[in-house]
Amino acid sequence: MVKKLELLYEGKAKKVYKTDDENVLWVAYKDSATAFNGEKKATIAGKGRLNNEITSLLFSKLHEAGVENHFIQKLSDTEQLVKKVTIIPLEVVVRNYVAGSLAKRLGIAEGTSLEKPLIEFYYKNDELGDPLLLEDHIAILKLATSEQLALLKAYALKVNEILTQHFQHCRVRLVDFKLEFGLDGEGKIVLADEISPDTCRLWDIETNEKFDKDVFRRDLGSLTDAYEIILQRLGG
Template structure:
């Protein structure tokens, strides 16, 4: 991995490791407001309790995330994504990350099915939005609006913004995936605050944090392949990437 790149006529040098996530390494850089992300080949399930190194997964995640962030930018959505700098690396804006995962559900799947006893793939109208407190030690527990406010993780106005931004991103991505015959079942988003307090999209956009299903075959094209031992995870990821790349031509 090359540790030097250019961005906005600046030389950016990768620094020390800031944080090691389940599937990403986050590094400081020579610019205080820029971080360097490296996508690893690790696949995890059950909140990191199950993990496996899968060749080429990091490259696929990085490429898919780049194309989806690029598409959101073209639709006026502000995100932390700055530059795709290698097959597995990107520069992002440093944010004050809000410790909340926003899960958007278009169809019933995963825990939603077992929790409420509904049939898998039941379309949800309106869409369901759920908040989870980001804590590996606590297994990311569900958290409601009043808890978020009482614990000073987000204000009432920020919670409203989280819901509006998540719904907007969902609309844009659902339409994008529909163009390539893929259904966006559900996905997870994270947000962070800029220095001015403005809240924008962070983290990644890949089959690691989405459920994606081929509309014709019903085949999973996401990390459920790994979770449910359905075969080679990279086959689904590669299919998603190839379809997205065709839209760029």
């Protein structure tokens, strides 16, 4: 068993600690919720546990389905061990239905089905407000090579196929989600970060009731009740 060492980084939703194994990080999920680039903030008891549980289930599912990722094991209600990777500062968003910023940008009604999944890249940069990037912007910023971008898209589509089907079995519509990837010691691209109702839009397959962070963003009710429904439907 590895030992937890000093805090390396504290983000909006997680704390990341070093361990006595240089290839392994210790992640603790926090009970904090933020939206609109940190403008809206709250402490929500139980949120850390729910996201840790849900992320652990989904990363294990992806691993079984052959998608390499950083998840090693769940340690406790709110903690997990992950492989250390260098995060590529790109948010890879996959959309199956129009919602959120896409609805706003293009003026298309929320819930409109897309003929094929749409992949977007955003620059992971709080100061700039995570702007949408064209592939030429990514090249200018040297965030990824065109070969790496092609791999990121292929991995994102594979994750989308697996998770769309998995959520469908659980009577949940995977509207959209955000992925992050990192590079391991050999420069190989590995899926990282988290996949939870904080990073996905998840709607009831029949009623379109929202079970994701939009409940917090739009004051639609209890966030933990919504996340608990997702955990239960996933069999957790």
